[in-house]
Amino acid sequence: MTMTTEQTEAGGSSSQPPRPPSSPPALSPVELSRWAWRQLTSMRTALVLLFLLALASVPGSVIPQRNIDAVKVANFQDRHGHLAPVYEKLGLFDVFGSVWFSAVYILLMISLVGCIVPRLRIYWRGMRAAPPRVPRHLGRLPESRTFELDEDPDVVLAHARAVLRKKRYRVVGHEDDALSAERGYLREAGNLLFHVSVLVVLVGFAYGQLFGFKGGVVTVVGQDFSNSLSQYDDFSPGRMFDPDHLSPLSIKVDDFHVKFLTSGPQMGQPESFDADITYRTRPDAAPQKHDLAVNHPLSVPGTSVFLVGHGYAPVVTVKDGDGKVAYQGPVVFLPMDASFMSSGVVKVPYAAPEQLGFEGFFFPTYGYTSTTGPFSQFPDKLDPVLSLTPSHGDLGLGLGQSQSVYSLNMKNMEYFPSSDPKKLGPNARIKLSPGDTVQLPDNMGSIRFDRVDRWVKLQVSNSPGKGIALSGVLLAIVGLMGSLFIRPRRAWVRVTRRDPLDGDADGTRRTVVELAGLDRSSGGDLASEIDELERLVQKSETPKEHA
Amino acid sequence: MSTAEFAAFSDNAIMFASIVYVLAFLAHLTEWVFLRSVPVPAQEREPALVGASAEVSEPGVALATGGSDNSGNAEERVELWGRIGLALTVVGCLLHFGGLLTRGLASDPVRVPWGNMYEFTLAGTFGVSLMYLVLMKRYHLRWMGVAVTGFLVVVLMLDQLVLYQDAGPLVPALHSYWLVIHVLAAIVASGAFATGALALGLFLVKDRATRRGKIRPGGYLTRLPSLEALERVGYRLNAFGFPIWTFAALVAGPIWAEYAWGSYWNWDPKEVWAFITWVIYAAYLHARATAGWKGKAASVIALVGFASLLFNFVGINFFFGAGSLHSYSGG
Numbered sequence A: 001m002t003m004t005t006e007q008t009e010a011g012g013s014s015s016q017p018p019r020p021p022s023s024p025p026a027l028s029p030v031e032l033s034r035w036a037w038r039q040l041t042s043m044r045t046a047l048v049l050l051f052l053l054a055l056a057s058v059p060g061s062v063i064p065q066r067n068i069d070a071v072k073v074a075n076f077q078d079r080h081g082h083l084a085p086v087y088e089k090l091g092l093f094d095v096f097g098s099v100w101f102s103a104v105y106i107l108l109m110i111s112l113v114g115c116i117v118p119r120l121r122i123y124w125r126g127m128r129a130a131p132p133r134v135p136r137h138l139g140r141l142p143e144s145r146t147f148e149l150d151e152d153p154d155v156v157l158a159h160a161r162a163v164l165r166k167k168r169y170r171v172v173g174h175e176d177d178a179l180s181a182e183r184g185y186l187r188e189a190g191n192l193l194f195h196v197s198v199l200v201v202l203v204g205f206a207y208g209q210l211f212g213f214k215g216g217v218v219t220v221v222g223q224d225f226s227n228s229l230s231q232y233d234d235f236s237p238g239r240m241f242d243p244d245h246l247s248p249l250s251i252k253v254d255d256f257h258v259k260f261l262t263s264g265p266q267m268g269q270p271e272s273f274d275a276d277i278t279y280r281t282r283p284d285a286a287p288q289k290h291d292l293a294v295n296h297p298l299s300v301p302g303t304s305v306f307l308v309g310h311g312y313a314p315v316v317t318v319k320d321g322d323g324k325v326a327y328q329g330p331v332v333f334l335p336m337d338a339s340f341m342s343s344g345v346v347k348v349p350y351a352a353p354e355q356l357g358f359e360g361f362f363f364p365t366y367g368y369t370s371t372t373g374p375f376s377q378f379p380d381k382l383d384p385v386l387s388l389t390p391s392h393g394d395l396g397l398g399l400g401q402s403q404s405v406y407s408l409n410m411k412n413m414e415y416f417p418s419s420d421p422k423k424l425g426p427n428a429r430i431k432l433s434p435g436d437t438v439q440l441p442d443n444m445g446s447i448r449f450d451r452v453d454r455w456v457k458l459q460v461s462n463s464p465g466k467g468i469a470l471s472g473v474l475l476a477i478v479g480l481m482g483s484l485f486i487r488p489r490r491a492w493v494r495v496t497r498r499d500p501l502d503g504d505a506d507g508t509r510r511t512v513v514e515l516a517g518l519d520r521s522s523g524g525d526l527a528s529e530i531d532e533l534e535r536l537v538q539k540s541e542t543p544k545e546h547a
Numbered sequence B: 001m002s003t004a005e006f007a008a009f010s011d012n013a014i015m016f017a018s019i020v021y022v023l024a025f026l027a028h029l030t031e032w033v034f035l036r037s038v039p040v041p042a043q044e045r046e047p048a049l050v051g052a053s054a055e056v057s058e059p060g061v062a063l064a065t066g067g068s069d070n071s072g073n074a075e076e077r078v079e080l081w082g083r084i085g086l087a088l089t090v091v092g093c094l095l096h097f098g099g100l101l102t103r104g105l106a107s108d109p110v111r112v113p114w115g116n117m118y119e120f121t122l123a124g125t126f127g128v129s130l131m132y133l134v135l136m137k138r139y140h141l142r143w144m145g146v147a148v149t150g151f152l153v154v155v156l157m158l159d160q161l162v163l164y165q166d167a168g169p170l171v172p173a174l175h176s177y178w179l180v181i182h183v184l185a186a187i188v189a190s191g192a193f194a195t196g197a198l199a200l201g202l203f204l205v206k207d208r209a210t211r212r213g214k215i216r217p218g219g220y221l222t223r224l225p226s227l228e229a230l231e232r233v234g235y236r237l238n239a240f241g242f243p244i245w246t247f248a249a250l251v252a253g254p255i256w257a258e259y260a261w262g263s264y265w266n267w268d269p270k271e272v273w274a275f276i277t278w279v280i281y282a283a284y285l286h287a288r289a290t291a292g293w294k295g296k297a298a299s300v301i302a303l304v305g306f307a308s309l310l311f312n313f314v315g316i317n318f319f320f321g322a323g324s325l326h327s328y329s330g331g
């Protein structure tokens, strides 16, 4: 079937008003799908889809995204009760995994394939074809020059051929008196390579997204971590990820070092931090040591481990009303700012007669002014202080709901009243330095601040396909440079002998040279190229020809 | 010298560089004022193209006018002030470089001078300045002098007033040679995009004025290269920047992110906007090759691309602050 839609339209009934060119003419399904395919693979559609892709990404940077920061999403949902369900439906909390985002890039991919395949075919043919014949009217081309030389036409033509060769043109003489030349075949190859590579990158990226995973785990120094789902604080698997494929890695964090700048304008900024770890790639493997630092991850087959954060874990001992130890151990506090003032809670469900809870702040280097209240002067633990608000009652842990370990559910909990409500506020507050013990009122128990440990946050991930994506981008760049910087050009030369005119000084016959060029890309400065060719052809001595 | 002395030296050098750029700007303004009294060449071959033929490609003549003899005096003055402006820009660029270098030396251990917003802007403007001086001869950019020096003056002032931060070492996430590569590439690409946007912006202005027949003879617009040449220079600068941006945003950035944060692409706001910028510039290159879009429409897309680049650089840090993993923004 060779009839095109344009012909059909042109031949359509003239009584109908002309359709806007973009609306599908009423055609058979085959023709309709052809029409749709041509629309989809047109340059204009590619342009529109690229715009849509850019536009579709914008919400992903403005609205909190679940896979980046689930806590922020939760906060957002709390604040915008009405909007949140709508956003949820539209997938705005997971833009890059949403249906509409996928739709845009899948359409772009289809359009890309539909665009590349025919171009590859055309290129393959064009590659082997000789430069086109000399147009009859060279003067009508975008750039043309006419000048006269004394030499014979054959000499001029041979010289022009040499000049063009030297300038890396492919030259043929279809006729005796003229030359066709073309250069820059690699530009289209570069362009095709670029577009194919874009596909490769997307395949590599999608593969990683589908089969990879990323998880975070907070581990207190001295403790260990083994790679199974239950150990993670947060875990985001790819859609096709199989948890059975987690590598049986285990890690013990032996020690952690951090150095903060102690002077200068950026005092308090971390200078370096790193963790000494011992790991086994499988339970029966020999332990190995590694120094884990930012920019120095641990990579074992199928898994990489990164040090992404650190903080303090005060170690406390809580005794209940009966004098029994109800809790003993480190409690992870999360840093709130660069001074490492941190917040956290201690939950003591095994205390009697009532469950106990403590919420408050940890200050690595305690400071106080009446205007600021308590604050941390320096991020290192020079004068650590724990400031807690104790409460008693029912922590609400038994209900089978999961609860954040960083906040208390105060529904059935009650604060202890303070001894001097006027000066100190309504609730009792406890301030502890390492070694201090404080008794709670009403014989509810006591809390002791034993010492300060540190924790590190490890990010464990696997992104398969990243090699593919990386080589794809690198190839894309190579292709792009070819596509952008190679200037495909055609040039033609025609020589004609003319008889002497009256005005000629010595009455000899002269050779008229016509030189013309066409720029097949859109960026070249054709005029100066043709000027240059003109200059070279006019020069009498022949440049050395490349073999 | 101690780090504190280097830091002080750097601050002074940048201050003097700004002052010298101001002088360069004034010199170029003077140049344009004198140009008013020089008649525009009748011939339609534009100044930028005159310089293009090999024999006359001396940078000084790029702006030179058709050469009618009664205006010889004014022409000489134009030439003189143009050269003064250029010479001052070179001096400013050297001072700028000195300031950047000593900024790096002002930290113990020595580091690359683009660890925070102040320094990134310092380096980015240096990129623009250098790019202009280097490409000036090749692309005949002499007409850009006023615009470039004006741009440098404004941005450097803002940088010192709004973004200034004391010198010091980097946060650990930035301890990586991929940082050097990533940011260097981003700076070079931004420099090219900025210069490209300048050319295309002027192209759009001149295009509009031409269409409305509002071009004042002898004014700035008539002295610009032809519409076609302006558009082409803008395209070439953007085309030069695009592969470098691709490398910065899609190769060096992800590799660094992989080392520092454990995954090569996080859809962090900075990354999203680097990607958006990339897509828009890809759209620009497409549009320029699409019938009916080349020229005005394509140039508008390039300017949108540049706006998104700027937004990524300035806006993201202000709007998202700590929310972005690229936390060096705050210091």
Ligand code: HEM
Pocket (backbone or CB within 6 Å): A041, A042, A043, A044, A046, A108, A111, A112, A113, A115, A116, A191, A195, A198, A483, A484, A521, A522, B281, B282, B285, B286, B289
């Ligand atoms: C993922 C989507 C795409 C991206 C990122 C992309 C990017 C680019 C870039 C950067 C260029 C500039 C190279 C140059 O000017 O030589 C280009 C050129 C080109 N693209 Fe695409 N493209 C995409 C999809 C498509 C599609 C779907 C088509 C088919 C309609 C297409 C057809 C072309 C053509 C024909 C050129 C050559 C333009 C010229 O002659 O200068 N592209 N593309």
